[in-house]
Amino acid sequence: xxxxxxxxxxxxxxxxxxxxxxxxxxxxxxxxxxxxxxxxxxxxxxxxxxxxxxxxxxxxxxxxxxxxxxxxxxxxxxxxxxxxxxxxxxxxxxxxxxxxxxxxxxxxxxxxxxxxxxxxxxxxxxxxxxxxxxxxxxxxxxxxxxxxxxxxxxxxxxxxxxxxxxxxxxxxxxxxxxxxxxxxxxxxxxxxxxxxxxxxxxxxxxxxxxxxxxxxxxxxxxxxxxxxxxxxxxxxxxxxxxxxxxxxxxxxxxxxxxxxxxxxxxxxxxxxxxxxxxxxxxxxxxxxxxxxxxxxxxxxxxxxxxxxxxxxxxxxxxxxxxxxxxxxxxxxxxxxxxxxxxxxxxxxxxxxxxxxxxxxxxxxxxxxxxxxxxxxxxxxxxxxxxxxxxxxxxxxxxxxxxxxxxxxxxxxxxxxxxxxxxxxxxxxxxxxxxxxxxxxxxxxxxxxxxxxxxxxxxxxxxxxxxxxxxxxxxxxxxxxxxxxxxxxxxxxx
Numbered sequence: 001x002x003x004x005x006x007x008x009x010x011x012x013x014x015x016x017x018x019x020x021x022x023x024x025x026x027x028x029x030x031x032x033x034x035x036x037x038x039x040x041x042x043x044x045x046x047x048x049x050x051x052x053x054x055x056x057x058x059x060x061x062x063x064x065x066x067x068x069x070x071x072x073x074x075x076x077x078x079x080x081x082x083x084x085x086x087x088x089x090x091x092x093x094x095x096x097x098x099x100x101x102x103x104x105x106x107x108x109x110x111x112x113x114x115x116x117x118x119x120x121x122x123x124x125x126x127x128x129x130x131x132x133x134x135x136x137x138x139x140x141x142x143x144x145x146x147x148x149x150x151x152x153x154x155x156x157x158x159x160x161x162x163x164x165x166x167x168x169x170x171x172x173x174x175x176x177x178x179x180x181x182x183x184x185x186x187x188x189x190x191x192x193x194x195x196x197x198x199x200x201x202x203x204x205x206x207x208x209x210x211x212x213x214x215x216x217x218x219x220x221x222x223x224x225x226x227x228x229x230x231x232x233x234x235x236x237x238x239x240x241x242x243x244x245x246x247x248x249x250x251x252x253x254x255x256x257x258x259x260x261x262x263x264x265x266x267x268x269x270x271x272x273x274x275x276x277x278x279x280x281x282x283x284x285x286x287x288x289x290x291x292x293x294x295x296x297x298x299x300x301x302x303x304x305x306x307x308x309x310x311x312x313x314x315x316x317x318x319x320x321x322x323x324x325x326x327x328x329x330x331x332x333x334x335x336x337x338x339x340x341x342x343x344x345x346x347x348x349x350x351x352x353x354x355x356x357x358x359x360x361x362x363x364x365x366x367x368x369x370x371x372x373x374x375x376x377x378x379x380x381x382x383x384x385x386x387x388x389x390x391x392x393x394x395x396x397x398x399x400x401x402x403x404x405x406x407x408x409x410x411x412x413x414x415x416x417x418x419x420x421x422x423x424x425x426x427x428x429x430x431x432x433x434x435x436x437x438x439x440x441x442x443x444x445x446x447x448x449x450x451x452x453x454x455x456x457x458x459x460x461x462x463x464x465x466x467x468x469x470x471x472x473x474x475x476x477x478x479x480x481x482x483x484x485x486x487x488x489x490x491x492x493x
Contacts, residue, residue, distance in 0.1 A: 010189075013053035019210070023043065027039060041214065054206065062201045067123070082159075086112075095186075097155050115163060139478050152179045152216070177206045182211055189207060223246070254462060258409050260294075260415050267419050273311055285387065328366075330367055377405055445463075450462070
């Protein structure tokens, strides 16, 4: 092992440890294509140790008897540490995933608000007294922690996607095993240092990573897991759901999408162009809500495409750590190869490349931002989630046609509508089959707003006030208030 490279251990039960089978993997810097760090990988024994610790701490006074207000204070402290470390974690994430430092650092800082939001909700998890239909009985409910939570996050928005799971889970009093992707896991292992520094008792949060066979499968099948919160791809999600049949863990899925952005002829063209650019080229297109299907009213199609191409003329492709870079590398080489194959299929089917379409000639995983004018709804780029900077544009003639095309996919995560007609905005947004709809904006998020999809984009919601209830179970308690003892059940009256 090259001692000059950083090496990351697993964080299990409050300790930093190597994997029990001594498996070590390297992680690449996508901007150079070279290995820059190594990390320990969890084996089944390590998974069991993390889950066992999470189960144990639920019954220990140090966590079990901690008041909800005290738990909230720990989350407030974690939020402060995240904000203080945002630049450092952002730099690590940029080096490991290729995302722009401007985005990773600001996103890391912003997720502090998610932890504050759930810190404030921690002592507002309430039950109710029920107006029961029987005399001499006092009946009430209380919400209790669901138990051991497995949180699985991908590499592309790690701090954000962790916050939407860890925040409500810890506020509810659960314990969590966080599984980082084996692709670019360094930010999550850095984040574990903040968990430790915030003062959470050992076992409340463990952070591990590793491959599917040795880590993910034994983790999601483990009999002591009560809840699984997964973000990732549909194929992996199918395995997670099958594995959860072994432990009946409550499972929520936040998956990918092929989100449409509908632009009507009355839209502000500058705003619409900016929305399409943000929706497709933000994070170099590596976003689950990327608005990769741009549906444009035919009368303004050519003018809007020209405006987008014009705005893209000054785009700087380069080092993601540099302040003047707009588009960085993709995280993996396989993404570049998938885009190349998909573009080839699209052009063979009659699509036109209006911008880009080529691999950038420099070290690393760089793909030029690409605009595809699609021949029809069967164009390959309209169907495949490429996870890269590719915008597919298709004209439509009527509102009904636009809605039909937008809904003509098994996915339903994000969607966008650009129009200055408020009636149309309400009408169209109501009919789009997607969990999120942005009108005259795109990619806005908040801890206050639920986030999730329809169809093959998953089920369940993250963020928002109700998400905390997804990490609790309702207990109903019946208390007799009668002065008389309970009647003999064998004596009928």
